[in-house]
Amino acid sequence: MRIRSKALAATALALTAALTLSACSSSGGAQATETTAASAAAGSGGQTASTPRLTIAMITHETPGDTFWDKIRAGAEAAAAKDNVDLKYSNDPTAAGQATLIQNAIDSKVDAIATTLVTPDALAGPVAAAKAAGIPLVGFNSGIDQYADLGALMYFGSDENLAGTSAGERLAAAGVKHPLCVIQAEGSVALEARCAGVKKSAPGTENLQVNGADISSVTSTITAKLQQDPTIDAVVTLGAPIALAALQSKSEASSQAKVVTFDLNADVAKAIQDGTIEFSVDQQPYLQGYLAVDSLWLYKTNGNDIGGGKAVLTGPSFVDSTNIAAIAGFAANNTR
Amino acid sequence: MSSSLKTPPPSSTSATVTSASPKASLSLGARLMARPEIGALIAAVAIYAFFFIVAPPFRSIDAFATILYASSQVGIVAVAVGLLMIGGEFDLSAGVAFITAALTASIFSYQFSVNMWLGSAVALVLALGIGFVNGYLVVKTGIPSFLITLGTFFILQGANLGITKLVTGSVATQNVSDIDGFGSLKAIFDTKINLFGANFRITVLWWVLFVAIATWILARTRIGNWIFAVGGNAPSARAVGVPVNKVKIGLFMAVGFLAWFYGQHRLYGYNTIQAGEGVGQEFIYIIAAVVGGTLLTGGFGSAIGTAIGAFIFGMVSQGIVYAGWDPNWFKAFLGVMLLLAVAVNLYVKKLATTRRSV
Numbered sequence: 001m002r003i004r005s006k007a008l009a010a011t012a013l014a015l016t017a018a019l020t021l022s023a024c025s026s027s028g029g030a031q032a033t034e035t036t037a038a039s040a041a042a043g044s045g046g047q048t049a050s051t052p053r054l055t056i057a058m059i060t061h062e063t064p065g066d067t068f069w070d071k072i073r074a075g076a077e078a079a080a081a082k083d084n085v086d087l088k089y090s091n092d093p094t095a096a097g098q099a100t101l102i103q104n105a106i107d108s109k110v111d112a113i114a115t116t117l118v119t120p121d122a123l124a125g126p127v128a129a130a131k132a133a134g135i136p137l138v139g140f141n142s143g144i145d146q147y148a149d150l151g152a153l154m155y156f157g158s159d160e161n162l163a164g165t166s167a168g169e170r171l172a173a174a175g176v177k178h179p180l181c182v183i184q185a186e187g188s189v190a191l192e193a194r195c196a197g198v199k200k201s202a203p204g205t206e207n208l209q210v211n212g213a214d215i216s217s218v219t220s221t222i223t224a225k226l227q228q229d230p231t232i233d234a235v236v237t238l239g240a241p242i243a244l245a246a247l248q249s250k251s252e253a254s255s256q257a258k259v260v261t262f263d264l265n266a267d268v269a270k271a272i273q274d275g276t277i278e279f280s281v282d283q284q285p286y287l288q289g290y291l292a293v294d295s296l297w298l299y300k301t302n303g304n305d306i307g308g309g310k311a312v313l314t315g316p317s318f319v320d321s322t323n324i325a326a327i328a329g330f331a332a333n334n335t336r
Numbered sequence: 337m338s339s340s341l342k343t344p345p346p347s348s349t350s351a352t353v354t355s356a357s358p359k360a361s362l363s364l365g366a367r368l369m370a371r372p373e374i375g376a377l378i379a380a381v382a383i384y385a386f387f388f389i390v391a392p393p394f395r396s397i398d399a400f401a402t403i404l405y406a407s408s409q410v411g412i413v414a415v416a417v418g419l420l421m422i423g424g425e426f427d428l429s430a431g432v433a434f435i436t437a438a439l440t441a442s443i444f445s446y447q448f449s450v451n452m453w454l455g456s457a458v459a460l461v462l463a464l465g466i467g468f469v470n471g472y473l474v475v476k477t478g479i480p481s482f483l484i485t486l487g488t489f490f491i492l493q494g495a496n497l498g499i500t501k502l503v504t505g506s507v508a509t510q511n512v513s514d515i516d517g518f519g520s521l522k523a524i525f526d527t528k529i530n531l532f533g534a535n536f537r538i539t540v541l542w543w544v545l546f547v548a549i550a551t552w553i554l555a556r557t558r559i560g561n562w563i564f565a566v567g568g569n570a571p572s573a574r575a576v577g578v579p580v581n582k583v584k585i586g587l588f589m590a591v592g593f594l595a596w597f598y599g600q601h602r603l604y605g606y607n608t609i610q611a612g613e614g615v616g617q618e619f620i621y622i623i624a625a626v627v628g629g630t631l632l633t634g635g636f637g638s639a640i641g642t643a644i645g646a647f648i649f650g651m652v653s654q655g656i657v658y659a660g661w662d663p664n665w666f667k668a669f670l671g672v673m674l675l676l677a678v679a680v681n682l683y684v685k686k687l688a689t690t691r692r693s694v
Binding site for chain 1: 393398399401402506508513605606608611657664
């Protein structure tokens with residue numbers, strides 16, 4: 001095994017090297033993923049377009065440290081590397097903060113803006129200001145119903161309500177009567193819309209509020225609920241880390257409930273392969289970030305408009321036992 | 337440089353209240369060094385220069401307007417939080433309280449289809465009431481304000497979400513921009529003023545005004561002396577006839593008032609309010625005050641210092657984006673800034689006090 005040295009203090013490096021060499025694991029760890037990551041990078045960053053360098057600002061409502069947004073950024077960065085784009089990413093979970101960041105991008109005279117529109121009413125002002133400044137702007141991830149009214153050129157994302165309804169239909173078809181829909185962030189309109197969608201197709205749905213910032217409390221809350229109400233026959237989670245917590249709760253409460261989730265990560269992909277999670281409703285965040293940047297590049301360099309005046313849907317894309325084999329590798333790379 | 341960074345005429349601070357040495361024996365330099373905001377001022381100039389060099393977009397007047405706006409969003413409530421901390425108390429509920437005030441005005445007007453002026457008035461009464469309850473519980477029970485307001489913080493956080501969901505069926509309020517009175521209130525709380533070719537938000541003006549009023553109260557009025565005395569040593573203050581309880585309750589109500597004011601800006605500037613927001617802001621206000629030279633133990637600080645603390649926060653939060661750095665590091669920068677500011681403040685304070693004793 002070869003250790004790739006970074007420019008660090010030589011002594012520390014020598015020490016770690018010695019330790020690593022003497023304690024090399026024969027399976028798992030970074031060495032197993034290095035090759036796949038390298039091949040993925042070659043696929044995205046091998047060639048760069050010869051178009052003039054553009055600066056694109058991407059603004060999201062990410063609460064720092066969420067794996068879902070890592071994928072959006074990974075997609076955006078892959079497209080930026082390919083399109084000779086300088087990507088400026090910034091985020092603020094509050095509506096007022098996001099509005100200020102859009103203004104910040106306008107001040108910086110960027111060539112184009114991609115922003116999430118999770119609070120459309122609150123962002124109307126800055127989006128209009130971008131338009132007035134002649135900066136093309138696309139929406140992605142959230143704001144599907146309002147993006148056009150606000151004046152965004154295009155939209156890439158999924159329809160939360162539709163995704164919820166589709167998930168509920170699949171559950172109802174499997175004979176589920178009393179699903180539990182777990183909401184991990186207080187006050188998120190998008191998450192509420194998903195659960196409302198599930199309830200539309202599966203009327204017995206009950207919502208449960210948990211604190212997604214503290215995964216151990218998520219586990220104990222779901223466990224308590226499963227113990228208190230044995231008639232719950234499915235747990236619907238709205239994020240990959242929450243799904244894994246729900247699996248733990250299921251075994252702690254010795255419940256027979258099915259677990260289904262929104263969004264993917266490597267562990268959920270593995271659980272779908274193992275059959276412990278029935279299916280995932282994926283909105284393909286990597287694709288949202290990628291298309292948002294790529295569409296702006298096409299618009300600036302070739303005048304293209306994607307979607308024919310309608311939103312471009314990146315989901316719901318169901319991942320289950322039938323297609324997981326192809327997708328698992330990409331999920332492990334943090335691109336799907 | 338910003339107009340809000342002008343050094344005020346040297347005025348009496350707590351130092352002159354407590355120390356027996358006559359003012360005339362101090363040189364101007366030493367008196368300046370004893371000002372609570374001097375460390376923050378040095379830090380602010382250094383940070384401004386730093387971003388000016390590394391981030392070209394930071395240099396434009398538009399960017400400056402955006403930075404001032406971001407600063408005012410922290411600064412308005414921080415004025416009152418800073419005064420309260422000089423008075424020796426904390427308010428951890430200030431962050432969710434401004435959302436409570438905004439939600440109240442919005443939901444009340446929408447549900448009863450009444451003029452926004454009435455909704456905002458109801459919200460004001462509620463915000464002052466929350467401040468009063470905080471203050472009353474602190475002075476009557478003797479429980480530290482840190483714990484009392486931690487309790488109200490949780491109560492408000494839950495009530496914001498619970499009541500909003502119950503009444504509107506969602507976790508955000510409806511758009512109220514078409515209700516009577518919205519336009520006139522928007523003119524007060526969220527107008528853009530064109531100066532030097534850039535659009536400045538009116539909150540910047542309000543912020544400067546509140547800082548000026550607070551500075552005047554601290555420096556020139558009996559109430560200001562009371563605030564320093566109450567924060568410095570409450571029992572002694574009580575012994576010499578300062579109405580300690582009234583001062584403390586009044587300070588909590590001042591936080592309530594400015595939380596209401598900023599909450600109205602959020603409502604009239606952004607049309608809808610997300611019920612879950614505001615959590616975590618209470619620490620930003622405290623950080624602004626501390627960076628500005630306010631002592632956690634009370635009895636020392638200034639409104640200008642707190643304003644500079646808020647300005648530093650606005651500069652760093654927007655400057656990182658102008659420079660195109662990964663904003664994931666923002667909180668780390670904030671922490672480093674806080675430690676540096678506190679260290680500088682302590683050092684300057686030592687310097688000032690040793691000079692005085694010579």
